[in-house]
Amino acid sequence: MDSSSSSSPDFYGFLDRMRRPAAADLIRSVKSFIVSFSLNATDAEEDSKRVQEYLFTMEATIKDHPLWVNASYEEIDNAIEGLEKFIMTKLFNRTFASSPEDSKIDSDISEKIRLLQCFIKPNHLDVPRLLRNEASWLLAVKELQKINAYKAPREKLTCIMNCCQVINNLLLNASESVHHAPAGADEFLPALIYITIKANPPQLHSNLKFVQLFRRETKLISEIEYYLTNLISAKTFILNINAHSLSMEEDEFENHMRNAKLAIEQSTTDSRPQMLDTDAVGSRRKGKEIIPEEARYPFLDANPEELTSEDVKNLLGTYKQLVNRYTSLSAALRRLSLDENLLLSSSYSLSPMRDPPFRETK
């Protein structure tokens, strides 16, 4: 699954170089650039313009810098990638989902998707019959759900690209297995919309806006731009979904929406995690089903006498997973707090900044 964007730049190599004495002038420039933001009120568009311009001028600066003398195009590019990641991680809280309007759209979309999840079926969207296999969606759903695990625009984009690549592979397999016309956007977009509804990715609107504003413009091109545009298009479609867009009668659609609201109200009073897969409602959830991060506790409300031996096996697996996660989370937290101290002591020096605890999406 090698998306064209995912050859991971060497962030630590960049930081190492920036720590050399010869990079002092660059450090000073980056520091003052980041600090300068605190002088102005938050304005996403204005911030975007400044970041884009800064990265653009820094590209020239780095090209002419003694530390990058005779550097290859890839090395220069790697440095700008590192810089983008560094700056945007520092400015993340200021620039991501920063306006109340954005948060409102985020929650509107998420709420709408929760309702749609209760009744939408692949055939409502013309998802090709060959692809109507719930299990095969899982991977694409998971890739999209990872989007909030990253702060850097490039890494968020990688999640989107990975999701689209999974869909493409499914389409390819389907069109190869049968005498089938080549799969194009007629097949791809419905599948992406369906996956987006299944995934209900966190803060979808804000993530898309953030990537559009803060990914370097020279990198937001060709295939990557195409797939990003498709996700924007999926978001727009979902926001405006009505009876007509699902080929339903008006009252049928209204009915579905009403029932979904009731079902969700009920399930929240039960404090049950939201149901994602309406096809599987009623059937017991197994460890590997499509469940969002926060809903991974299938046994929370279970009674001991109801458990089958299969459940116990799953429970043990879940327990092991939990312990592993807890251990690595504690380790990551310890490491982060150490880094935080380092950062504070040297005030904005380029001390080692860790990747998020999850590694690069593959």
Next chain:
Amino acid sequence: MVAKPSNNFSFKLVLLGDGRVGKTSLVVRYINNVFSEKQEATIQASYLTKRLIIDGVPVTLSIWDTAGQERFHALGPIYYRDADAALLVYDITSSETFNRVTKWVKELQQMAPPDIIMTIAANKSDLLRSKKINIQDAESYSTSIGARLFVTSAKTGVGIDEMFLDIAKRLMDRRKESAEGLLTAPPRKGIVIIDDEPEKEPPPKCCS
């Protein structure tokens, strides 16, 4: 893959057409030079690039497929807002699909860049004999909106290479005109690059 700077003219072509008019097959045929009914299509065909040489200058066409089903119609502008060219495909045996082309044309005239280059493909010409089709009407319509019409068949390959070549040529002519008029092409997204270096584009995956 890293976008390397290259001397390359790059254009965005958006593909519009009702579902089942064969717009995807058309492009696949162009890129692969095969009709997928006989040969297994081993490419994902939503986004494709084609490299051409026009008057000795390398040109890259990025071909953006769009979903043609009626329910997705309103999403069109998201794709063609900043397109350099639009290829509108209809099925020569279905007047309904031609009506949708006229609908898109109206929208393009309102919402796409004013200098967008439009081309209409009257596709499935291999089925021409099966029905009485009046190409003249489509042709005069096409002329009236400043577009060009090509009769194509993804099955036999008729008309396809000529059509894309014509699109690329018109794009280059337009680029030259705007350069001569000291009008740089409008910047895609805000940043004005004062340098006259053309847009950077990674080497396309599918070269002829």
